[in-house]
Amino acid sequence: MSDCLRCGACCAHFRVDFSVYETASYCGSVPDGLVVEVAGATVRMRGTDHWPPRCAALTGTIGERVACAIYEWRPSPCREFEAGSDACARARARHGLPALAADG
Template sequence: MIPTLDLDCQTCGACCAYSSDWPRFTTESDAALDLVPAHFVAKDQRGMRCEGARCSALSGRVGSQTSCLVYDVRPDVCRACMPGDHACMIAREAFFLTGKAV
């Protein structure tokens, strides 16, 4: 059996605070982008607005308790990020968060 990681996004948030280059709009339709509240969209309209490296839609404290304020209308890149995937683990490492094998 291959070990999996017991990771909970709502106690992490690292991927949402790791890089301002991460939350970019790529394959979303104009209609989908219109659903994202304007104050969360970057001035250049190419992605989510970030405060430093952190997405402005991330609420809470990384590594403790977090949530996405636009979860239902989040960009495709955010939907594609899965707990324990390569991007997740890079972001977790940057915040010194470890995964627990189960």
């Protein structure tokens, strides 16, 4: 969705936790330098580990033009996030952006 290329609110609103097995050192794709350990087999995207969160892989200005520096290697929570969902609307509202219409 082209709106996502201007938005980026989700990348600067939520903590992004996922399995350590998605990291490069465990034969996954997420670069090791972009994660911090949470507990056990759980890691978090660097930058989403404090408040206000902003993923270290996010480039650009929220609401104007953004990109994910590791888009091809992003973790499962990012792959599964749905533009236009309730979570999307909450993230956009925090950044003063209007909600998107859900796909479909």
